[in-house]
Amino acid sequence: MTRFKRSRQRDRIMSLLCSTKSHPTAAWIYETLKPEMPDLSLGTVYRNLKILAFQGKLQVLHSGSGFDRFDGDTRPHYHLLCTRCGAVEDVDLPVQTELEQKAKALLGQRISGHRLDFFGLCASCASEQSHGKN
Amino acid sequence: MTRFKRSRQRDRIMSLLCSTKSHPTAAWIYETLKPEMPDLSLGTVYRNLKILAFQGKLQVLHSGSGFDRFDGDTRPHYHLLCTRCGAVEDVDLPVQTELEQKAKALLGQRISGHRLDFFGLCASCASEQSHGKN
């Protein structure tokens, strides 16, 4: 795993990730690509996601709901985790750099980053709820 | 699972959790209690952690490092996730309520909470590193 060769599968996984804002799971990527790549295997999806993460071309999101999600947007940004359906939505709040300053004031210079996740309802669950169709 | 009965095992798991700030894993709890409760099983530890979480007597921390950690301190507070050894440390930064206000300004009233984790070195890894004993 030192010098990577290109592969159809990896290219396609990356382009799919860049074309969506849905922060997909490995299973969703697999199922989405399966029709156009009938031989694709789930192991290949996982292997390539790992390589792409290692190359810094995607972010892994450990949402806590059991399975990981993957984000083709590698810029630091925050997320909303839907407490109803598990979806992940971007929150376009500027990165709050002062949080790390405050933490450093307490713990010293050993902070290297932070993650901030909001909990609540994604757009679609919120609209369903307000329409009373539970 | 409607009306709980007390049990030796659950009481002990809870008291152990309250006596430590180490945010233990289920496996650590199991191994720590095993000497004094030789018949204890890991399944029982998991079952009781789940019940205690349901009762709101502990917090589950999805650190993202594979296994969950459990926190007997149920007050909202922040954590430092050690990027070297996986340990979890408390960060006594007051809860930043304005973060949710800012998020609500962007997304509307569908935010119900947030979690903020810092990444960096725990106290013990930081001191090892500064002493050059890598």
Place this chain on the structure above:
DNA sequence: TTAATTGCAAACGGTTTGCCACGTT
């Protein structure tokens, strides 16, 4: 030609669960 990549299926590892005996109320 050489070494990374793939598909497949088996293995992994943290967590959950079915079963039946036991303990609590």
Place this chain on the structure above:
DNA sequence: AACGTGGCAAACCGTTTGCAATTAA
């Protein structure tokens, strides 16, 4: 007596991995 709980072991499920065949460079 009624029913939650415990121990045990098997099942679960997202993810990883060993292997032989394929493919990129």
